[in-house]
Amino acid sequence: xxxxxxxxxxxxxxxxxxxxxxxxxxxxxxxxxxxxxxxxxxxxxxxxxxxxxxxxxxxxxxxxxxxxxxxxxxxxxxxxxxxxxxxxxxxxxxxxxxxxxxxxxxxxxxxxxxxxxxxxxxxxxxxxxxxxxxxxxxxxxxxxxxxx
Amino acid sequence: xxxxxxxxxxxxxxxxxxxxxxxxxxxxxxxxxxxxxxxxxxxxxxxxxxxxxxxxxxxxxxxxxxxxxxxxxxxxxxxxxxxxxxxxxxxxxxxxxxxxxxxxxxxxxxxxxxxxxxxxxxxxxxxxxxxxxxxxxxxxxxxxxxxxxxxxxxxxxxxxxxxxxxxxxxxxxxxxxxxxxxxxxxxxxxxxxxxxxxxxxxxxxxxxxxxxxxxxxxxxxxxxxxxxxxxxxxxxxxxxxxxxxxxxxxxxxxxxxxxxxxxxxxxxxxxxxxxxxxxxxxxxxxxxxxxxxxxxxxxxxxxxxxxxxxxxxxxxxxxxxxxxxxxxxxxxxxxxxxxxxxxxxxxxxxxxxxxxxxxxx
Numbered sequence: 238x239x240x241x242x243x244x245x246x247x248x249x250x251x252x253x254x255x256x257x258x259x260x261x262x263x264x265x266x267x268x269x270x271x272x273x274x275x276x277x278x279x280x281x282x283x284x285x286x287x288x289x290x291x292x293x294x295x296x297x298x299x300x301x302x303x304x305x306x307x308x309x310x311x312x313x314x315x316x317x318x319x320x321x322x323x324x325x326x327x328x329x330x331x332x333x334x335x336x337x338x339x340x341x342x343x344x345x346x347x348x349x350x351x352x353x354x355x356x357x358x359x360x361x362x363x364x365x366x367x368x369x370x371x372x373x374x375x376x377x378x379x380x381x382x383x384x385x
Numbered sequence: 386x387x388x389x390x391x392x393x394x395x396x397x398x399x400x401x402x403x404x405x406x407x408x409x410x411x412x413x414x415x416x417x418x419x420x421x422x423x424x425x426x427x428x429x430x431x432x433x434x435x436x437x438x439x440x441x442x443x444x445x446x447x448x449x450x451x452x453x454x455x456x457x458x459x460x461x462x463x464x465x466x467x468x469x470x471x472x473x474x475x476x477x478x479x480x481x482x483x484x485x486x487x488x489x490x491x492x493x494x495x496x497x498x499x500x501x502x503x504x505x506x507x508x509x510x511x512x513x514x515x516x517x518x519x520x521x522x523x524x525x526x527x528x529x530x531x532x533x534x535x536x537x538x539x540x541x542x543x544x545x546x547x548x549x550x551x552x553x554x555x556x557x558x559x560x561x562x563x564x565x566x567x568x569x570x571x572x573x574x575x576x577x578x579x580x581x582x583x584x585x586x587x588x589x590x591x592x593x594x595x596x597x598x599x600x601x602x603x604x605x606x607x608x609x610x611x612x613x614x615x616x617x618x619x620x621x622x623x624x625x626x627x628x629x630x631x632x633x634x635x636x637x638x639x640x641x642x643x644x645x646x647x648x649x650x651x652x653x654x655x656x657x658x659x660x661x662x663x664x665x666x667x668x669x670x671x672x673x674x675x676x677x678x679x680x681x682x683x684x685x686x687x688x689x690x691x692x693x694x695x696x697x698x699x700x701x702x703x704x705x706x707x708x709x710x711x712x713x714x715x716x717x718x719x720x721x722x723x724x725x726x727x728x729x730x731x732x733x734x735x736x737x738x739x740x741x742x743x744x745x746x
Binding site: 335371373374 | 528551583584585602603604605606621622624625626
């Protein structure tokens with residue numbers, strides 16, 4: 238082994254990410270109203286609007302406490318599960334590419350806990366989103382440090 | 386758009402390639418610690434010389450066309466400048482003073498200095514010290530992560546640097562007067578601009594005029610930074626991430642990457658960039674006529690059930706990792722070369738009008 242391999246590479250200062258760590262009050266209000274709007278749209282049966290509202294703001298978990306995060310994720314996935322399989326492509330087509338990136342984040346976070354959320358519906362959403370937004374959409378979810 | 390020539394030079398990945406001025410020789414690294422120089426003899430590429438001095442994988446090679454010197458850098462933390470002596474090449478060590486791998490190297494347009502990006506969170510700008518007869522370096526230290534890409538401004542002074550902390554920065558480096566005056570140069574790291582991307586910055590390039598910096602993020606995006614307004618335009622693509630890019634003129638960019646195919650971007654109106662499509666449409670594989678028939682034939686001839694033809698419809702059969710200008714001028718590229726993990730070097734004829742008309746069909 239050469240000498241440079243014996244260096245402790247972790248001794249360097251860790252790379253710090255620039256994240257605004259504090260949870261602002263306006264953020265809380267923003268995310269709460271997001272959940273409420275999506276919920277009321279689901280109750281009205283207007284699922285297209287519910288999904289649109291769900292992806293209208295980039296939800297970033299680092300900027301919200303755990304309970305709000307849970308509430309947001311479950312609300313958005315509830316909306317997605319309520320859509321009939323045949324209607325998914327129509328709704329996906331109405332969204333912009335940036336909105337699809339956000340929706341894809343929810344798909345992945347939902348599939349991460351299969352015991353809570355219905356993965357078979359989420360994988361259908363995944364397929365339909367990739368059909369429109371391409372593989373780039375998946376890559377963006379995987380590289381984005383601002384996770385849901 | 387047509388492929389002019391495909392050269393299957395080696396059977397292993399090519400990490401980087403660079404041609405000489407009249408394109409009769411090419412230096413490649415076949416994924417080892419050696420540089421192989423191939424000479425064109427009657428349309429065939431023959432191995433001419435092997436340059437051995439590095440201990441570890443060579444990460445980048447750049448051949449200065451006018452001064453006919455090769456600079457190479459490697460994971461062994463060294464860089465060498467190779468000068469032609471007789472039939473061979475003679476290395477000169479560059480004093481880099483780094484404790485991590487050197488990742489990327491590029492000659493400045495005037496070829497009097499070069500920049501080495503490193504894993505030690507800095508860029509070494511190197512210039513020749515005549516009194517001591519060696520290459521001296523001065524560091525740009527305002528980085529916080531490994532340098533993945535860099536490019537010189539046509540003015541020979543400014544440098545764009547893309548790093549693994551998802552940032553692209555533009556610095557002004559050492560002026561030519563400072564080098565010729567032989568005074569001790571104290572610093573070279575004046576930060577001009579800093580922009581964030583959604584992932585590692587694999588590629589960065591100045592436009593021919595130097596007024597636009599284009600850069601590639603690992604989030605499959607291509608962004609343009611305008612000098613006059615500091616405005617950033619980002620195109621998020623549907624493809625896999627790109628690895629490198631080339632301006633063919635002020636309004637057109639070709640990107641290459643994990644999709645194994647060059648892709649053309651056009652500035653259709655000021656500050657509005659659009660993906661025009663893949664330049665390598667590829668030939669469609671033969672449609673399967675009869676599944677049952679083919680299945681039994683496969684079983685008969687090969688003793689296996691599945692069709693194992695896994696070749697891609699594109700010219701390159703694996704990720705492309707390097708793109709360079711081959712013919713034309715910086716603001717009117719008529720031909721470019723790509724090399725990739727499939728060991729091929731491909732020379733592409735590029736005529737903008739034909740390429741665009743084909744893509745519009």
